[in-house]
Amino acid sequence: MEKIRTLRGFRDIVGEELEKFRRVEAVFRGHCGILGFREIELPVLEKTELFVRSIGDTTDIVEKEMFTFTDIGGDSLTMRPEATAGMVRSYLQEGLHAKERMTKVFTMGPMFRHERPQKGRYREFHQIDVEVFGVKEPLVDAELIWMIRMFLGELGVEKYRIEVNSVGCKTCRESFRGVLVDFFETRKGELCEDCLRRLERNPLRIFDCKNEQCIRVTGDSPFLFDSLCGECRDHFELFQGYIEDFGVSVETNKRLVRGLDYYTKTVFEVTSDDLGAQKAFIAGGRYDNLVGEMGGPATAGIGFAVGVERLVMLLAPLSGKTEKRCFFAHVGDQARGRLIPLLKASAARGINLLYSYEAKSLKSQMRYADNLGCGFVLILGDDEIQKGVIVLRDMTGKTQHELPLDPEKAIEELERLNGL
Numbered sequence: 001m002e003k004i005r006t007l008r009g010f011r012d013i014v015g016e017e018l019e020k021f022r023r024v025e026a027v028f029r030g031h032c033g034i035l036g037f038r039e040i041e042l043p044v045l046e047k048t049e050l051f052v053r054s055i056g057d058t059t060d061i062v063e064k065e066m067f068t069f070t071d072i073g074g075d076s077l078t079m080r081p082e083a084t085a086g087m088v089r090s091y092l093q094e095g096l097h098a099k100e101r102m103t104k105v106f107t108m109g110p111m112f113r114h115e116r117p118q119k120g121r122y123r124e125f126h127q128i129d130v131e132v133f134g135v136k137e138p139l140v141d142a143e144l145i146w147m148i149r150m151f152l153g154e155l156g157v158e159k160y161r162i163e164v165n166s167v168g169c170k171t172c173r174e175s176f177r178g179v180l181v182d183f184f185e186t187r188k189g190e191l192c193e194d195c196l197r198r199l200e201r202n203p204l205r206i207f208d209c210k211n212e213q214c215i216r217v218t219g220d221s222p223f224l225f226d227s228l229c230g231e232c233r234d235h236f237e238l239f240q241g242y243i244e245d246f247g248v249s250v251e252t253n254k255r256l257v258r259g260l261d262y263y264t265k266t267v268f269e270v271t272s273d274d275l276g277a278q279k280a281f282i283a284g285g286r287y288d289n290l291v292g293e294m295g296g297p298a299t300a301g302i303g304f305a306v307g308v309e310r311l312v313m314l315l316a317p318l319s320g321k322t323e324k325r326c327f328f329a330h331v332g333d334q335a336r337g338r339l340i341p342l343l344k345a346s347a348a349r350g351i352n353l354l355y356s357y358e359a360k361s362l363k364s365q366m367r368y369a370d371n372l373g374c375g376f377v378l379i380l381g382d383d384e385i386q387k388g389v390i391v392l393r394d395m396t397g398k399t400q401h402e403l404p405l406d407p408e409k410a411i412e413e414l415e416r417l418n419g420l
């Protein structure tokens with residue numbers, strides 16, 4: 001029979017990579033706790049409309065990349081392609097806007113996008129997502145970037161760049177749209193088909209195009225940054241001042257436009273040259289109109305997402321195992337009778353006692369212990385039982401000790417002798 005395999009772009013995460021995942025999550029949880037963020041678990045499946053309304057119907061995500069299907073009840077459902085939409089939905093559904101002046105939340109888990117899989121990009125991928133609702137002041141924009149730096153520092157990630165930009169508000173975007181359309185009209189012949197469509201519907205999206213010729217055209221285009229309204233300009237200047245006070249170095253990249261419609265004012269990306277083509281591994285920004293557009297009261301918002309798969313690629317190998325493990329080699333029924341008490345005594349002290357489930361010869365058990373990489377072996381046979389001891393053998397130094405037969409005392413002695 002043909003074996004069933006994972007779907008294209010989906011995979012099992014195992015071994016050291018999984019350990020790195022867990023480390024990233026643990027370090028992040030720690031920082032979120034210190035800075036007063038609450039964790040939420042969100043559903044993976046939501047109404048399609050949630051994403052269409054929040055992300056925007058002219059974005060690549062909504063147009064081409066969502067795992068959308070009709071369930072047996074006839075409803076259109078989507079596997080979440082990102083977390084912010086669900087966060088906003090939850091914020092409103094839980095009525096947090098009425099209960100708190102400010103809400104700081106985070107979540108982590110799998111997201112789904114139907115993209116062409118490549119190194120570091122999967123159809124099921126993991127994000128850590130942070131959101132702050134209810135703060136208009138640019139101090140929080142800077143605080144989030146400082147938080148990212150602390151987090152990466154603790155993980156030992158040092159080679160990265162933080163790029164920032166302002167994509168303005170509705171006012172500046174309206175006036176810029178005209179400037180932009182005028183510019184692209186003069187270069188229409190060089191744009192790809194997608195971009196010609198974008199020119200009609202949402203010319204700002206042209207900046208997201210990966211087509212080389214389009215990139216060349218956008219390189220000559222005027223920047224939204226240069227037509228920011230007074231309020232947006234002030235916001236960005238204050239933000240830069242706070243960033244300086246936090247002592248974080250960032251670069252202003254006027255070309256940076258996040259691929260989602262809901263961003264306003266500050267946007268940012270953290271990139272690393274060690275990641276190849278897909279350089280960004282953290283991205284975020286402000287979305288001061290989104291809560292209102294999702295049917296809530298006008299509420300400022302800002303957040304970012306960490307691409308866990310890509311971040312994990314930047315982590316150094318984890319240092320040596322600290323796991324406490326020992327093998328119990330036993331021969332004969334009497335010795336086997338001691339297995340369960342020894343197992344319980346080791347587990348109580350946090351030691352992983354390995355053994356053979358089947359009765360095997362001592363030689364074969366020793367070989368097995370060696371394969372498992374156990375540094376120590378407890379040996380028990382009829383002779384040892386008669387003498388009232390358990391033999392402890394060090395696999396490398398070939399030294400040998402006699403431990404008491406009593407399981408509690410034996411494990412206690414094992415710990416003392418080997419610094420386990």
Ligand SMILES: [Zn+2]
Nearest residue numbers: 169172229232
């Ligand atoms: Zn503005």
Ligand SMILES: [Zn+2]
Nearest residue numbers: 192195209214
């Ligand atoms: Zn294009």
